[in-house]
Amino acid sequence: MTFAVEPTFWTAFLQQTIDGLAFGALIALIALGYTMVYGIVELINFAHGDVFMLGGFLALTVLVLCGLEGLGVDQNRIKLDDLGLWAKAGLIALCLLLAMPFCGAINFGIDYMVYRPLRTAPRLAPLVSAIGVSFILMNVGLFWGGAQDVNFPKLVSDDNLLPADTGLRLTAKNAMVFGVTVPLMIALTLFVRFTKLGKAMRATAQNPTAARLMGINTDAVIGITFAIGGALAGAGAVVFALDVGTISYTMGFQNGLYAFTAAVLGGIGRIPGAVLGGLIIGLVRYYGSAYVGESWTGALIFGILIVILVFRPTGLLGSPTREKV
Amino acid sequence: MPPLLEVTALRSGYGPIDVLHDIGLSVDAGEIVTMIGANGAGKTTTLLTVSGAVRVRGGRVAFDGHDLTRTPAHKVVSLGMAQSPEGRKIFPRLTVLENLQMGAFTRTDKPAIADDLEKMFGLFPILKERKGQAGGLLSGGQQQMLAIARALMSRPKLLLLDEPSLGLAPQIVTQIFDIIRDLNAKQGMSVLLVEQNARLALKVAHRGYVLETGRVTLADKASVLLNDPRIRAAYLGE
Numbered sequence A: 001m002t003f004a005v006e007p008t009f010w011t012a013f014l015q016q017t018i019d020g021l022a023f024g025a026l027i028a029l030i031a032l033g034y035t036m037v038y039g040i041v042e043l044i045n046f047a048h049g050d051v052f053m054l055g056g057f058l059a060l061t062v063l064v065l066c067g068l069e070g071l072g073v074d075q076n077r078i079k080l081d082d083l084g085l086w087a088k089a090g091l092i093a094l095c096l097l098l099a100m101p102f103c104g105a106i107n108f109g110i111d112y113m114v115y116r117p118l119r120t121a122p123r124l125a126p127l128v129s130a131i132g133v134s135f136i137l138m139n140v141g142l143f144w145g146g147a148q149d150v151n152f153p154k155l156v157s158d159d160n161l162l163p164a165d166t167g168l169r170l171t172a173k174n175a176m177v178f179g180v181t182v183p184l185m186i187a188l189t190l191f192v193r194f195t196k197l198g199k200a201m202r203a204t205a206q207n208p209t210a211a212r213l214m215g216i217n218t219d220a221v222i223g224i225t226f227a228i229g230g231a232l233a234g235a236g237a238v239v240f241a242l243d244v245g246t247i248s249y250t251m252g253f254q255n256g257l258y259a260f261t262a263a264v265l266g267g268i269g270r271i272p273g274a275v276l277g278g279l280i281i282g283l284v285r286y287y288g289s290a291y292v293g294e295s296w297t298g299a300l301i302f303g304i305l306i307v308i309l310v311f312r313p314t315g316l317l318g319s320p321t322r323e324k325v
Numbered sequence B: 001m002p003p004l005l006e007v008t009a010l011r012s013g014y015g016p017i018d019v020l021h022d023i024g025l026s027v028d029a030g031e032i033v034t035m036i037g038a039n040g041a042g043k044t045t046t047l048l049t050v051s052g053a054v055r056v057r058g059g060r061v062a063f064d065g066h067d068l069t070r071t072p073a074h075k076v077v078s079l080g081m082a083q084s085p086e087g088r089k090i091f092p093r094l095t096v097l098e099n100l101q102m103g104a105f106t107r108t109d110k111p112a113i114a115d116d117l118e119k120m121f122g123l124f125p126i127l128k129e130r131k132g133q134a135g136g137l138l139s140g141g142q143q144q145m146l147a148i149a150r151a152l153m154s155r156p157k158l159l160l161l162d163e164p165s166l167g168l169a170p171q172i173v174t175q176i177f178d179i180i181r182d183l184n185a186k187q188g189m190s191v192l193l194v195e196q197n198a199r200l201a202l203k204v205a206h207r208g209y210v211l212e213t214g215r216v217t218l219a220d221k222a223s224v225l226l227n228d229p230r231i232r233a234a235y236l237g238e
């Protein structure tokens, strides 16, 4: 990284903040899927990270079908340099438009086929099944993309959008990350807060029996919740692939772990908690790399998680008392 | 005319255990019927099974010309049956207003819903005062009013009420029962009432059933039950 001026402590700090928030926003988007599902069925959907991963491969496949290079197809490919800004934006939009329903449908399907039949079974049964589904999806990813990291077309550049004399970098990639994640999080919040279906989701999460007695088809509401969580993961996958530039069948595991941690940190089951937890984890990761050392970030993130859970077992925004009657 | 609700030889339960063995009861249109019985007799389970929240294992539930025996709970409301469940089961983090809106979940007639909302605020002014607050922050009595109002928001033909007086101050109980009697008298709404307070229940009801360990053991006019020495000894504390 080259700076136009020698970075002072504060510009460096601000830089870590920008990068941390961008990464955190991505993690938050994935964390929302964990937290929404947990909120409504009290299940950790371990397959969620792998649904995210499959979204990355779907996006790459879409781009290859559109004529870009990838997945080993390199004959007669369109050159990225030949594509204008709008063409690239169009391709990104297409990836989002296909990855979101794709991942939403997978997540809905998992619930329908695996978790729903186990809804009244002892807790351990769906949990173990979730781990099993995670492995199955990971193997699908391995089959789809191979064991190596796979290059993803660089549709978004690293160009700095800020004037050079600020000494700060807000790249086009950063802008893309915020441009996709923030509107989705706002849309989700508005949906859950104000629509009839959103209220039915909250009602089902707070008291499923009462929700059924109100005429709410709770199985359908739960299915929709899985679909929405999956769709957000699909968008996250496109963002991640564009930002990092490579995808692999293991990307769901690592980012899923970060996202799950974010959800727990913020208070699992709480939508604002997932966003807060994601941003904290993003910041800790970047501050940690800058001021403590890259190799300590994992330990730092989980150290903070443990400390917070010791003092607030329900997470930062979780309600301190159990509300279930 | 057949009864509005007719339950025949109903059997249901939880897990491996049957809780209800043989429940037979009926509620006519315009009637208030009460079920009394000791703790654990199966009153709540009867209401939940009638609503479809607990699965029917044997027997039959018929309501207003529909066979509800295999009908899931969420389809029962739009047929005209609503329940104010035991323990109120308010949505604690939805506002009072949102709780009431959930009661009207199956309805699409927006102007009429708005009318009914105003009616509920008329019946229970405290709910209007606190409509923006989370349901979980209400007092027990207010939550009970909210649970009843929420059930009424579906415009039920039959209201299932599970222990509306539990834990409430006497004057609030009187208030709630006056409202129930009024809805029955003026709008012809039928009520199936479960109450710990058997004396009160038998006073407002037209007929009553006595439940013992999952079976109906006695059924009669409420005034007759009120004077039955066995009832007086077992349920009225005399």
Ligand SMILES: Nc1ncnc2c1ncn2[C@@H]1O[C@H](COP(=O)(O)OP(=O)(O)OP(=O)(O)O)[C@@H](O)[C@H]1O
Binding pocket: B014, B015, B019, B037, B038, B039, B040, B041, B042, B043, B044, B045, B046, B086
């Ligand atoms: N969710 C449940 N799972 C398992 N058993 C249950 C459940 N709910 C109730 N039971 C059992 O079923 C029996 C009947 O309970 P039910 O709640 O229907 O009685 P009730 O007549 O409403 O009693 P109360 O007056 O205390 O409310 C009891 O033995 C109770 O322990």
Ligand SMILES: [Mg+2]
Binding pocket: B043, B044, B045, B086
């Ligand atoms: Mg009961």
